[in-house]
Amino acid sequence: MLQSIREKITGLYAMIVLGVIAIVFIFWGVDVGRNSDTLFAAKVDGIGIGLEPVRKAWQERERQLQQMMRGAVPETMRKMQQQALLDEQIRLHLLTARAEKLGYRVSDSMMQSTIMGFPALQVDGKFSHERYDLLLRQQGRSIAEFERDLRSNMAIEQLQRGIAASAFVTPTELLRREALQGETREVDFAVIPASGFLAGVTVTDAQVQAWYEAHQDQYMTPETVDLEYLELKLADVERDIAVNDEVLQAYYEQVKERLTTPERRRARHILIAVEDGVDDASAQKTAAEVLAKLNTGADFAALAKQYSKDPVSAAKGGELDWLSRGMSVGPFEDALFAMTKGELRGPVKSQFGYHIIRLEETEGGQTKTFAEARPELEKEYRTESAQKLFYDRSQKLADEAFKALTELTPAATALGLPVQKVSAFTRQGGGVFGNEAKIIEEAFKAEVLTKRENSPLIALGDDRAVVLRVAAHQAPTLLPVNVVRASIESSLKEQGARDAAAKRGEELLARLNGGAPWTAVLSEAKLVTLGKRFIGRTDTNVPTPVRQTAFGVAHLAVSQAKPAYRGAVTDDGGYAVVVVSDIRAGVFVAGTPESAAKLRQAAQAEGANEFAAYMGEVERGAKIERNPKVFD
Numbered sequence: 001m002l003q004s005i006r007e008k009i010t011g012l013y014a015m016i017v018l019g020v021i022a023i024v025f026i027f028w029g030v031d032v033g034r035n036s037d038t039l040f041a042a043k044v045d046g047i048g049i050g051l052e053p054v055r056k057a058w059q060e061r062e063r064q065l066q067q068m069m070r071g072a073v074p075e076t077m078r079k080m081q082q083q084a085l086l087d088e089q090i091r092l093h094l095l096t097a098r099a100e101k102l103g104y105r106v107s108d109s110m111m112q113s114t115i116m117g118f119p120a121l122q123v124d125g126k127f128s129h130e131r132y133d134l135l136l137r138q139q140g141r142s143i144a145e146f147e148r149d150l151r152s153n154m155a156i157e158q159l160q161r162g163i164a165a166s167a168f169v170t171p172t173e174l175l176r177r178e179a180l181q182g183e184t185r186e187v188d189f190a191v192i193p194a195s196g197f198l199a200g201v202t203v204t205d206a207q208v209q210a211w212y213e214a215h216q217d218q219y220m221t222p223e224t225v226d227l228e229y230l231e232l233k234l235a236d237v238e239r240d241i242a243v244n245d246e247v248l249q250a251y252y253e254q255v256k257e258r259l260t261t262p263e264r265r266r267a268r269h270i271l272i273a274v275e276d277g278v279d280d281a282s283a284q285k286t287a288a289e290v291l292a293k294l295n296t297g298a299d300f301a302a303l304a305k306q307y308s309k310d311p312v313s314a315a316k317g318g319e320l321d322w323l324s325r326g327m328s329v330g331p332f333e334d335a336l337f338a339m340t341k342g343e344l345r346g347p348v349k350s351q352f353g354y355h356i357i358r359l360e361e362t363e364g365g366q367t368k369t370f371a372e373a374r375p376e377l378e379k380e381y382r383t384e385s386a387q388k389l390f391y392d393r394s395q396k397l398a399d400e401a402f403k404a405l406t407e408l409t410p411a412a413t414a415l416g417l418p419v420q421k422v423s424a425f426t427r428q429g430g431g432v433f434g435n436e437a438k439i440i441e442e443a444f445k446a447e448v449l450t451k452r453e454n455s456p457l458i459a460l461g462d463d464r465a466v467v468l469r470v471a472a473h474q475a476p477t478l479l480p481v482n483v484v485r486a487s488i489e490s491s492l493k494e495q496g497a498r499d500a501a502a503k504r505g506e507e508l509l510a511r512l513n514g515g516a517p518w519t520a521v522l523s524e525a526k527l528v529t530l531g532k533r534f535i536g537r538t539d540t541n542v543p544t545p546v547r548q549t550a551f552g553v554a555h556l557a558v559s560q561a562k563p564a565y566r567g568a569v570t571d572d573g574g575y576a577v578v579v580v581s582d583i584r585a586g587v588f589v590a591g592t593p594e595s596a597a598k599l600r601q602a603a604q605a606e607g608a609n610e611f612a613a614y615m616g617e618v619e620r621g622a623k624i625e626r627n628p629k630v631f632d
Contacts, residue, residue: 043625044093066437071428082631099155106154164607182586184534187550190527194497194573201496203489212481219484226472227422234463238386251381263365268318273309273353287347287354394465398457401467498573505567505575512565553580
């Protein structure tokens, strides 16, 4: 499959993360059925899901989480995300098997079109065979593995579309949804700020000590490491690439085909078809007669309209659009691309009948000379050569660092690189590496942190590679209470102020629920409201806690005669007293473009729900065994 792509792969390399290409890269391959009983992440109906692809996928997921959180991932989230990732792999396996069983298939042409359409595999808007290979090699995957996984994902997508396409929502059902989702509520509120109670909060030594002992994790010095590292940069490597006319001429010969503009030809033709009532001999005779007329000066367009059986071109006087090689049937194309401009040729036989052809115009087919192409050749050659050399040196750096194990000097000498340093590097990052998640992850791994081993090669983008070691480690220590006393007192005062605001709010709610008028109660408390207004579920004109509280009130609890009163803690620690006095259902008008769009959106959402239900049923019917040590 895709033999033409494979034949042109150059075998170069680049440090590029593969996850941006397509959904298939998320899964890192399923690797089903090629593992011993101890080397599986899970078994589904007796077939193993490979351990190593799942672990690789987790490394990528963890890196993304670290970047998102700008530091270490909390252990609880880490466990949840690992479980979610394993579930994804199991579902992928189940869906692959189900799609195959139901006969979903992906043709080679669909595969080729999809691969060549990936933006990450294109250079200057065109598919790059070299980049395809580089990206795959970065992840240690073969073309066959990638295409197998992509084909599987495309089949799953067909299955998903088939299920989702059957979903629909009736106007009545949508009316109920709109009534709920488009609902508005009449709300008013007033906020009791916590800041107004700060001055009245006192803090004792006993409270400080109790807080200190209960929150010691907040008063630790940061864990830090001093790093030594070697860094290889693509820009530095590129400066070492020697370029002269001799090497560029050889490179020109390799890529000359790509520097040739595809030839196109525009022609007119008259088709004398072999069809019901017209045998081959009669069609050939008619074609010869028409050709004779043309040779004596007859108008081509007029004869095409009179004789041609091509339903598209006949009405246009036989005129065809621009044609490139591969767009026409063999005999017609062979004749067309053997003609000179203005030449008349025929009869040319094809499966459609006999053609009479006149070549109107040609363009393309020219190859850039070496001199014309030299600037772009030099740029491409430098880039490709630098990538290859960068890969070779990266591999050497990794090998030398591994051999030395606990020191960087031998690797630095072998590659001519300086040993650089970063001090006081934390789990949130620091120094020249900022919050680079890959560096943080490697610096605090047990082998690097406690055994002081050199790290594996760390790829930072597609143009940097780093190996590091920990030269010193400073464990976190508890700060003395007298050092953090001011911070503790501030926390206690803020908490006391929030508690006082909430207590005051609850007192006001008790009065309101006892029948006291809203205006009078708030006036006595010297609180200002914005006035009653109707808000929706996504209204941003009121604080989120207020909106959530208002829409959490049951319908039966609200009436004009007896409003509902509730309290909500605001984001800044204040306390909001909220009144809900009316509820209006959302309005849905059928038969409008807006309602039609909403029906489509609702059907899509329903399709997603149906596919989720289908997936749940597939999982319930499968025998699934998870390896509890998959992420150890």
